[in-house]
Amino acid sequence: MNPARDLPISGVFCAAATPILDSGEPDHPIFASHCKALLEEGCDGIALLGTTGEANSFSIAQRQALLDDLIVAGVDPRRLMPGTSQTNVADSVTLTRHAVECGVAACVVLPPFYYKGVSDEGLFRFYAELIEKVGSNDLRIVLYHIPPIAQVGLSMELVARLVEHFPGIVVGIKDSSGKLESMQGFASTFRDFSVFSGADPFMLPLLRSGGAGCITSSSNLIAHHLRLVFDNWFDPARTGEVDRAQERIDAWRNLSNAYVQLPTVKAMLARRRNHDGWTRVRPPLVELGPDEIETVWRRMEELEAIEND
Structure with missing residues (x-):
């Protein structure tokens, strides 16, 4: 039995990218199609409107509409973990209450x-x-610790205070610090608390240290590999298979970092989903150039060929 399943929330969650129309609006039908495909490919759920989802480049109304239309399209809201924070309390309340x-x-x-x-x-x-x-007693919060981007981190003492004051509401943390010891520290300190890795290479060692799984950008592309690792990491008979899957995960993650990560992930999705519109990003981000896209697509073909051998 997978020990991670005993935690409040666990599994492989995709930090889903958001497709964008020429107008700059989110492309709702393409997004819904992508999220449904991710669930079929092995994701337990979708963490939409986070860093990879360019949440802070959209208005409150755009964020609410994307969530609403995804549910209308048939995606179970119980499999969704949207980002709902802003730089002020009032807007954060609006987004969180709506979710x-x-x-x-x-x-x-x-x-x-x-x-x-x-x-x-x-x-x-x-x-x-x-x-x-x-x-609301139905509110569940997964804290988001991403000091490399936000430049505002969440200390162990702060998390402990939040867990103590709001039991059953503050139920986990996504740790995108890039430091395994930080993730392991949260996992070892708090009981019945879901610690998610924000980077694919760390999910396996975090699971072995009591973690809950991952919320990552590469799961837009390699959910099936992450699913294999999550489902079998605790089984000694599957160690070799898990290690091989982790090697593939690391290779795809490295490719996603070949250039600026988010435009690279979206360029990769343009090829994977056969839709050129995926390459678009919102300012201040800038899409990859044609030569960069060609390089990324060529490397994708090489990785796919290796997997098919």
Whole structure:
């Protein structure tokens, strides 16, 4: 039996990229199609509107509409974990309350990231006011620790205080610090608390340290490999198979970092989903150039050929 399944939330969650129309609006039908494919390919759920989903490049109304239309298209809200944070409490409450009313599994909540050097007390007040103003027993929060991007991190002491004050609501954390020891520290410190790796190479060692799984960008492309690792990491008879899958995961992850990661992932999706519109990104990001796309696609063909041998 997979020990990770005993945690409040666990599994392979895709930090889903958002396809964009020429107008700059999210492409709702293509997004719904992509999310359904991800679930078929092995994802337990979809963590939409996070960093990979370019959430902070969209308005509140755009974010709400994308979630609404995804559910209307037939995706079970219980398999969704949208990002619902903004740099202020009021907008974060609006997004989070809307998501809870939609029936999502949990909300992934960044700290307010505009002001730097803020105290744990200030961050606690942000999360406490958010939780209290949403005012729902159905609210589940997965904290989002991504100091390389937000430049505002979540300390062990802050997380402990939030878990103590809001039991059953603050149920986990996505750790995108890039430091395995940070993920393992959260997993070893808190019981019945879901710690997700924000990078694919760390999911396997994190699972072995009591982690819950992953929320990653590469799962847009390699959910089946991550599914194999998650389902079998604890079985000594499957160690060789798991290690080979992890090697493939690492190779695809490395390719996604060949250039700026998000435009690269979207270029890869353009080939995988056979839809050129996937290459579009919102400002301030810039799409890959034709030569870069050609290089990435050629390397994708090489990786696929290796897997098919």
